Structures are given as structure tokens and as C-alpha cells.
Amino acid sequence: MNEPSYAQQNEEFTTEEISADEEDGVVRRLRFTGNRNASNRALTTLVRTRTNREFLGIRRFTPWYYIWQVFGVGESPSLLNREVVANDIERIKLFYENLGFFEVEVDTSIIEFRENRYEVSFLIREGPESSIRTVSYTGLPELENENLLRNFYRNSVFSGHMLNDSTFSHNSRYRAQQLREEQTRIINFLKNEGFASVVRDSVRALLRRDSDDPTTIDVLFAIRPGDIYTFGDIQINLSGPEGGDEFDESETKEGPPHALEGYAIRMQKQNKAQTHFDLLTEQIHFKPGDTFDQSAYLRSINSFQNLGNVLINRFGLSEDSSLPDFSESVIPVYFDLQTIPKHSLRAEFFGMRRYGFGTGAGANYTNNNVFGMAENLNFGLNTSFEFVSSRTLSEIAPRDTTGRRTSSGAAIFQSYEVRAEYSVPRLNFPFTFLTGSRFVESARTRYTLTYSQSNQLFFDINSDIRFNLRYEFRHSSRYTSLFDLLELDIVDTNPSDQFRQNLINEFGEGSFEFLRIEQDFNPQFSSIIRYTFRSQNTHLIKRDFGHFAEFSLSLAGNIPYAIDRYISNPGEIEGSLPSPFGLSSNDLSYSRFIKFSSDYRRYIPLTQNSVLAFRAFGGIAQPIGDSETIPLNRRFFAGGSNDIRGWNPFRLGPGAISPDDLSIPGGEIKLAFFKEYRTIFLRDVFNAQWFLAWHTDAGNVWYGPRNTFRDEDDVELLRDGKFFLDSFYKQLAVGSGFGIRLDWEFIVFRFDLTYRVHDLQEGWLENRLPYFSFGIGHSF
Known part of the structure; x- marks a missing residue:
């Protein structure tokens, strides 16, 4: 007697003929029942029968479809196609069979609950789950090197307790994906050992069910390696x-x-x-x-x-x-x-926003093969102009007799950079010996020299001359190491006129406090040796899956320290060096410090049209030796369109210090956390995908434990900006808001409107002013 089907046993569902040709109805509900070992999300991604996209996962709230109904733009209705439903049944069966449910049954119920509105249900009876008891290998060729055979078994997907010299005891769930991974591993192993003719049919996984328990499977990989080539x-x-x-x-x-x-x-x-x-x-x-x-x-x-x-x-x-x-x-x-062509010239124009809105232009000349050995020579020039409103400038302007800050008006901030870079696709001294190493897939040596000037809100960079010698090691498509063996930097800064006048008004010119702050703006000479490890398996423009992680460790100041101790004035340590070539009339101060930072980003696809992104950043810089401070251009800063949105660049922190009372910008410790949800709401408008984004950023910077600044009465002036374990979490600024992303294949434009959820000066939800930011590319 034939057993009734699963759908017939569930009389509350009405199963209709799959072959019916009705495609004018809209799928408004999609359900899965009986799926105890597969999530609704996994099955929803698997099938092609879909409802229209729901906003933030709210059931049947499909605003893009509603927009289409009213205006004819947005998302067209997701129509019922019974042929697609039939194919989805086979997809679900195959999905379950790959998980070891070989007796799975799948049926459907299609109900018209309102005119032209359908609910599609997939009715699943999973059946028993199979498991793999043992995994064996036969047909492996004889290898002269016994270590190769040991490594072959050690690297097996099913490695574990060995029952004999070719059999593993596994005792775990059956997963077809594991069998395919092991098949691919065996093929690659054989091809690397000379068996060039191996194909997938050369390695077959034979399954044998236990006669007493059919859900228990023994796997035998039968290998036919062929000849050596x-x-x-x-x-x-x-x-x-x-x-x-x-x-x-x-x-x-x-x-x-x-x-x-x-x-x-x-x-x-x-x-x-x-x-x-x-x-x-x-x-x-x-x-x-x-x-x-x-x-x-x-x-x-x-x-x-x-x-x-x-x-x-x-x-x-x-x-x-x-x-x-x-x-x-x-x-x-x-x-x-x-x-490719040896010579190339590229011009670019761009928009920007730091303190105000600006624009810039750049030109780059590249010689792709200087001496015939793939050497690359690049010269670049970039310049920008930024309009900064009087409101922004008033934040650091001197106070008048009534205590109000007044500004002389708006200003144009300018910056430019000249850059020369020479690189070769190989490792030069002292790492030449690593050429051809198995852990270096490719390598490059870069020599870079830059000169730049720029206006900042608190200070101006009169000149910044930097030389860098970098070795790049690409270990695989996922892992990369960057080693900056030598980075030399001479930077000459001075406080902006309004910021300097504000300090004089607050502390008095010639005061101890003023002279201490002024030291921050003395010309600086620094040397750095830095190692950076990077792991990534995401698309660097789309950023819609996988992760990006970067860890960096730097040691700075040892070269100027050695010059000061052994060359400039042997036997004495003055803490400064004479400026070379007359670049500055002042001596060059230096600091010795160690710096560590970590940056982790994760991108989780929620549906085919939406992604949830997270980022966590932490960094600390600590002076060593007799040094007490970190150079101004090596500190951590917070705020800006690519950092904690809702605050202008360099205008957040340190700690709870108000921007009005800030005397020493930047910090030695930084913590930041970011979240962003992105979902497509318009497709192919101006050839771009339009994303709606909801973001939340939190973080701050703090002074480190060795950064002390006491007045003549021995009162610590930086306490509100220092990092304390029992109170730092109260000083995390939080901004949240919405934005739009215009995503082309090669570039992303970003527009955000952010509100300060936690303004450190006004409190939680007290600042209701929106802050607009613009950027190129995703913020993280």
C-alpha cells in the first residue's frame, strides 16, 4: 500500500498543480516548514521564488515595491512562476542530500489568500541524517619521500585518529562539501607531484552503507593517478x-x-x-x-x-x-x-570635505618599465582648496571681553603634495635571499619621497618631507605583509594664528603652559621601522562579504636618538638635532615611541541585496626612553567622514575635553566601533545601484599615561582627556544616522546625515543638529 505524500498528510495546505501556467500573481509570503536542520535564511537564499525585499527584515514591509506601484520606479513585483517553484523543490532536495538527508521529501502549497496575492510554502520532511564513520584511501602512488605521504594524511580534511595506515576514524555528520574539498586537495597534491593528467574522475569517493544502520557510511577515495610527467x-x-x-x-x-x-x-x-x-x-x-x-x-x-x-x-x-x-x-x-604602454599621464579632479567643502586636482606621470626590468617610476602632484566657514573657525577663535568666540570670517585652506616613487617587482637588499621562497608568492620594493604643505584647523604644516623604504610580501591572495624598513620624516608645523592667540589669551604669552604647548609645534625629525600584517577576502570597492584585518607595530625615534648620542654631541643627549641643509631655523626635536594598532572589519550578507558591516579599531602609542610625548603627526585623531561621523576631523576628544578648551590636539590611545547596514532600494538608476544605509559610530581618543601637563601649581591640566579604565566608556562619543550610497562598478559615492546620539558636552540625545558628510568609497 502506497504511503500518502507529506503534503497530503497536512490537510491545512492545498497543493496545486505545478504545471499550471499562472504568472500574474504576486508572491507576498514565503514559508518553510519542517526544516529543523536548515535555517529559513539559508533556504530563502537558495530558492529562486522570492517575495519583494523587506525593509530591515520587517515582514511584508516592502517600501521599494510600494514606490514602484505609485511612481513606476523602485522594485517591480515578484511574480509567481510555477516552473521556478518546481525547480526550487529540486534545489532544496539537492541541498538536503548534500547535508546527508538522502530520504528527504519536499512538496509545496500555493495559496491565493487575496486576489493575485499568493503564499508559497515549501513542506519539508527531512528524514534521517547520515554520518561518516570512516574515511579510507586506495590507489595512492608510491612516493620516494616518505614525509610527503605523512603530510598528505596530516593535511586531510578528515584527519584525526587513524585506524590503520590509510583509514581515518571520523564519526561525524555527512557533508558533501567536505568530500569535494578532499577530492580537490587530492588532485592538487598529485598534480604537484608530477601526475599532470589527474582529473576529477581520477579521484572518486565511494560510499558504502552499513548493513545494520543505513545512516552510517564508510567512504573510500579510489585514486587513479596515472603517469608522471x-x-x-x-x-x-x-x-x-x-x-x-x-x-x-x-x-x-x-x-x-x-x-x-x-x-x-x-x-x-x-x-x-x-x-x-x-x-x-x-x-x-x-x-x-x-x-x-x-x-x-x-x-x-x-x-x-x-x-x-x-x-x-x-x-x-x-x-x-x-x-x-x-x-x-x-x-x-x-x-x-x-x-602595456611605457608612458602614461593621468589627470584627476575630486571633491572633498574635512572642515568645509572643497575641490582638488592631481596629475600623475608613470613610466612602467624604466630600465627594461619592470621598474616603475611615478611622479605625482596633488593640490586642493577647501572653503572653511566662519562658524567652524570660531570654534578655535579667541574669546572677546564677553567670553564669546569671534572669528574674522571664512577662510580658504590649501594643501599640496609632490610625490616621487620608484618600485621594482622583486626584493632588494637586505631581503634578496627571500626571492623564490615558498611563503612569498610575489614581492615588491618601493622607494618613496614626498613633500607636502597644508592648512589645518589647529596648525599649519609648513613643510613635511618624508622618505620611505618599503618591502611588500604577498603570501597568498589573502595574506600580505608590509615591512617599512626605513621611514624618515621631517615636519615643520606652527599653530594657526587664531589657535595661537587663543592659547595666549588663556595662559598668557611666555607662561609655562604656553611654552609647553608650543613645543608640540617645534620642527620634528622622526624615524620609524614598521611591520604590518594584512588579511583580506573581500572586494575592496563593494565590501559586501568576507573580512578585512590589519595589524601594525611601529618602533620610532632610534635613528635621531643615535645621531644625538653618538654623532651630534657625543656623550650628551640634548633631545634635539640641528636642522639639515637649513630646512628650518629651529632645531629638530624627536621622540622615541612604540605604536600598535589593529583594525578589523567584517561584512555579513543578510540577503542578496543587503549587508551588515562591522568595524573595530584600537590603537596605542607609548613613549619610551626619556621621551614623554608623541610627535603631533603620529598621534591618533578622531572625527570625519571616514571615522566617527557627526564630528569634523580632529574635533573629537581627547576624552571629555571640549573643543573650546583643547590645548594639546590628538591622543595616544584610540578606540572606535562602527556598524553600518546597507540595502539596495533602487537598481540601475544612472547605471548605479542605490543603497540606503543606517550607520552608528562610537569612539574617542585619549592621552596616554605618560602624557603629563601640569601648571606652575602642579595641577594636572589633561586629566579630563586621559584614559582611565573605570571611566573611558563614559567618554565614548556616539553618532548615528542615515545615508545614501551610489554604487557603480568602479567607484562608490557616499552621502551621510548624522546626529550626535552622545555628545560629550551636551549629553545623550541633547544635540539635535544634523551633520552632513560626503565621501568616496564606503566608510569602512
């Missing part, structure tokens, strides 16, 4: 920017050290390529005649891609890009490359 000759063709099949020069490198005996690297190029043959051979991570190694082959491809001056038009293991000829034991390798 070797790399044949390498053929590299390099054309100029205009391409073509005719070449002007050729060179062949036969035998050691570039190839084994009887093998060769053959190259030909056009004169317009302006590239040395040695550059091409440096990118090859294997030798013709070596045993085939897929990882070395892929690393060679990545090396060409990372040069920066060539494009890969074709690569392969056959001359016509077809499948390799596995009837021969030798596999030749082919690369067809093309150089």
Missing part, C-alpha cells in the same frame, strides 16, 4: 603595446642553470616591448626537465601578472591552448605576453 621546453613570446606576430629578437637559454640538460627556454620579443629577456626568465619558478609541479606553474603565471608592465594574452600546456598531449611524457609550456 615532466616539464618540456618553455616558449615565451613578448610583443609590444600594439601586439603582432612578428618578432625582432630571439634568445635561447639551454641547459643549466635555466634548464636541465637537453631542455631549453626559448624567447622572442619585439623591440617595442623594451624589456630584457632576463626579466622573463626570472618569473619562471621551475626548470624545463623538472618533474611536473602545478604549484610552480601557477606561481610563474602569477609572477608575470604581478610585474605590472605586461599582460598575459595566453598561457597553456599546448601550443594551440587545447588540452595537453598526455600521450607524451614531456609537457611543453607556452606564454604569450604583451607589454
